[in-house]
Amino acid sequence: MTATWSGRLRLILAPVLLGVVLIAFWQWMVVHFDLAPYVVPSPSAIWAQFTENLSRIATASGATATNAWWGLVIGVVLAVGWAALASSLRVIREASAPVVTAASVIPIVALAPVLYAMFGQSVQTARVMVAALAVFVPVYINTLRGLQTVAPIHRDLMRVYAASGWQATRTVTLPGALPFFFTGLGIASSLSVISALVAEYFGGPVDGLGHAITSAVSSSRYALAWAYVLGAVVTGVVFYAATIIVERIGLRNHPEA
């Protein structure tokens, strides 16, 4: 009991201590060398801006998070549906392979300006699509791999039991693919926030963290820009933590989860 407690305490305390030391060092650097805010503002100045503009940062985070969320939902639904098709139909699998490979190599945000031109600057469509496309790739690749990874012995068992196609899918294929799906989802949840935010750098409606950061920088309010970055960090962590919780629930019966 004491061992686990001290272990847990160290697990939490060590990173917190490191963080405090780093921030203190940062603060000392800025004060001691009298660094200009455009080089780097002090943590205290950033924190002051963060608390002062909390509601504006929350609104901007909410706008970006909404785009990221819809991108995530749309991307995951499409990717899982397409992976299911691809795993059962060889033609679709083979036809999709080059497109998916291409999509996994190019940075999806590069499409943002083109999508703004297609769907207009006044709507969020382009941002949601960038996030959805970015999400699609890792979820599709991992889910497909999971659906195709059935242990030979389990395949034999299903044949021994004369299980129907759907029975085999339900008992062996889907549960076996679940850890793969969650690996893809873990990558996708962070990607959705990053993509939605970076897409804002290229235009679109005047809301969201990405837009707020660029406009704060262009009006020389560097500490405020950093405060928005802090908001982006919080948004990303919330998405990631939510995914971890969903994964824990989804894989509660899987070993090594």
Place this chain on the structure above:
Amino acid sequence: MSTPNESTPVPAPTSTSGAAIAVEVTGVGRVFGGRSGAVTALDNVDLTVAAGEFVSLIGPSGCGKSTLMRLIADLDQPTSGTVTVFGKPASVARENHDYGIAFQQAGLLPWRTVQANIELPLELHGTGRAGRAERARELLALVGLSDFGGHLPSQLSGGMQQRVAIARSLAESPSLLLMDEPFGALDEMTRERLQTELLRIRAETGAAVVFVTHSIPEAVYLSDRVVVMSPRPGRVQQILTIGLGAAGDRGEGIREDVQFFDQVGAVREALHGIAPAGRGMDLR
């Protein structure tokens, strides 16, 4: 091929005359086509297993013993010849759930509890929840794992997992058990304990067993008859009748018995008649 089969006294086992036949393999061949040419895994194999009889298939690696078992299970189809199980083609017997099967790997579904794993065949074949739970309880008691129904397979040792796999194979009270080196991956002590347990289970269920192994003592200890096979191409070299008494009467003591050693010697001799001698054999 180098050893002519004149030393093969294939006596029709007395038990089969008149009694029901569990497995009948007639003139079975299996050729695997490969890019580098065809490989004959089995060539003209005949084998009859009577209802309630325990038959072991033994032989060096590549003698086709596992292939033969997979043909009986309809996990693979013969290139020539016929396989019938309880008088039906193997495929029909499989679809009727006429046999239970266990492999060298336990092959449990890792995300299901031990109980849910044992219930799997019953669940797929439409047994109700209460009936499944009842049967699982009986089987868990039979394999000595009553306290572990709620555990996940990963929380169990290899020997315990293998016992779960055996319980699963018995779930539908089959009259035929197919076992492909089920104790092959276990340590010697666990292996001997499970062998004795299998004898007891078999005495209680009265099922016929086709048991693939590469261990001579294991084959002798468990079997009514031992089928010695030779490789390249896989053939039945000799069939030895082991007269150690009924499964229920065999205990650990038999391992020290003179008769046991005689039979082990006889099987070893039959195996050593195969060229190249004893390759890949486990002479423990």
